[in-house]
Amino acid sequence: MEFFLVTALNSLSYGLLLFMLSSGLTLIFSMMGVLNFAHASFYMLGAYAAYQVGLFTGFWPALFIAPILVGAIGAFVERYGLRTVHKFGHVAELLFTFGLAYVIEEVVHLIWGRAPVDYRVPGSLDFTIFTIFTTQYPAYRAFMMIISISMLISLYLILTRTRIGLIVQASLTHPEMVEALGHNVPRVFMFVFAGGAALAGLAGVLGGNLFITEPGMAFAVGTIIFVVVVFGGMGSLPGAFVASLLIGAIQTFSVALDYSFLNLLQSVGLEIYKDSTFYGLASITLSQLAPVLPYLLLVLMLIFRPSGLMGKRET
C-alpha cells in the first residue's frame, strides 16, 4: 500500500511534467503541421537557464526568468527560422528543427561543458512535506505538482475563455479563414511557438534539478515526449494529457517492480529449469524492461490504432 501510494504520487508528478512538454509540442503540431524535433532542447535550455540565472538570483526569480528567456528564444526561432523555411514545405521544416536540436546541444556543450552542472533543488524546498506510513515525501515533488496543475488550468482557461485562445483554436483548423477575418495569423503562430517553448522551459526548470541537468537530457526526454504525443494522438491535447499520465505511470511503476515472467510461473506452481534455454529470457524483470516499455507501447499503438488514443488525423 505504501509502495503503491508513493509510486502513484511520483508517477503523477512525472506525468504532469511530461504533459507540460507534450502540450506545447501538440499545440505547435496542430497549428503548423510540423513535429518540432527541437522541443526537448527548449526543456534543456530551461534547466540550464535556471541554473545560470539561479547563480545570480537564486531559485525563485530563476523560476520566472528562465521560461521567459526560453520563450523569447522560441519566438526568435519561429520568426527568423521556421517562418522562412515554411515556404519550402514540411520536410524542410522538420529538417530545420532536427538541425536546430543539434545546434542547441552543441551550444550547451560549448557554454556549460559535457559534464552535468550542479543545479539543485533549492534549500527552501528541500524538506519533507508529509510522511506516508514510513516514506518521507519531498516537498519539491509536491511543489512541482502544484506548478504543473496550475499551468494546466491556466492553459485550459486561456484556450477556452479568452479571445486569443479562441483565435488559436480556430487557427488550428482554419488558419486561412481566421486570417481573412483580419487576425494576424503568422503572429499568432509565433506566440504559440513561444508559449510552447516557454512551457518546455518551465518543465526544464522544474525537472532539471530533480533529475540531472546535462547535455544528454534533451535527447533522453525528447524520445519519451514523442511517444506521448503519438500515443495520445497527434494534435490532441486531451490525448496528450492521458498519454502523459499513462506513460509517466508505466515508467515509474515498472522501474520499481522486480517481478519477472519466472515469478509469474512460480506463483501458479510452474518451474523452468536453470539450464533451460528460456530461463534467461523468463527471468528478465519488469524493471529491466522499463526503458523499453514506452517504445513497445508506441509500436503496438501504431500497429493497432495509428491515429493514437484520441487523434483525429492519420499522420
Add this chain to the structure above:
Amino acid sequence: MLNVKDLNAYYGKSHILHGVNMTVGNGEIVSLLGRNGVGRSTTIKSVMGQVDCVGSIKFRERELCGSPAYTVARSGIGYVPENRDIFPGITVRQNLLLGMKGGAVNKRWSMDDMFDLFPQLRERADALAGVLSGGEQQMLTLCRTLMGDPDLVMIDEPTEGLAPKIVEQMAVLFEEIKKRGISILLVEQKLTIAMRISSRVYVMGHGQIVFEGTPTQLTNNESIRKEWLEVTG
C-alpha cells in the same frame, strides 16, 4: 472604391487569370457571373491575398496586391468563402466574436442585429457551430464577416445548395447590407438573385471578363448568355 487592373493569377504553373479588370463603387452591388472553373473564386481570393497575384488591386487608392490577407481584411474588405468555413469546435456566439477585429469598434452592426436578421442563430447562439445545418452555417459565415464592419463584402456562391426559403432570407440581408452603405461583390452561378439586386454585372470566361453591363443589358444580350452562362446540352 475597389479597382482591379490587369490582374493575373497562377496556381503553380497554370495561368488562371489573364488580365482581369473590374471596379466596385461605393454602396454598389456588383455580381461576377460565370460557369464553374472560369476564375471567379480565384479573382476574389487574389483580392483577399490568398492567391499570389500580378497586377494592381486598389482599394480606396491603396495598393493591396501582395499584401497578406489580414492586412486586406483590416483595410475594410470582408470575405465570405464558398466552402462555409465556420469554426466548428466553438459556439455560434464565439464564431461571431472572432469576426470582430482586435480593438476595432463595429459602427454598423451589433450582435443583436445579426440575431434579428436570422432568429435561428439567436436560438442556437450557445451551440457548437459544427452542429448547424448548411443554411445556418452560411448565415453564420456571412454574419461573422459583417461583425468585422467591412465597407465591401465579397461573397462567394452564397445560395449554393440552400433551400429557397433561406435564399429569400439571404436576399433580404443583401438589401439590408446595401441600405447601410456597404458595397457587395457577389460571385454567383445562378442568375436569379444576382440579376434582381445588382446594379452592374460582370461575366467571366476563361480567366477574363467577357461582358460588363447592367442586368437589363445582360438579359438582352442573348449571345453572351448562351456562350458564357447557360449550360448547353
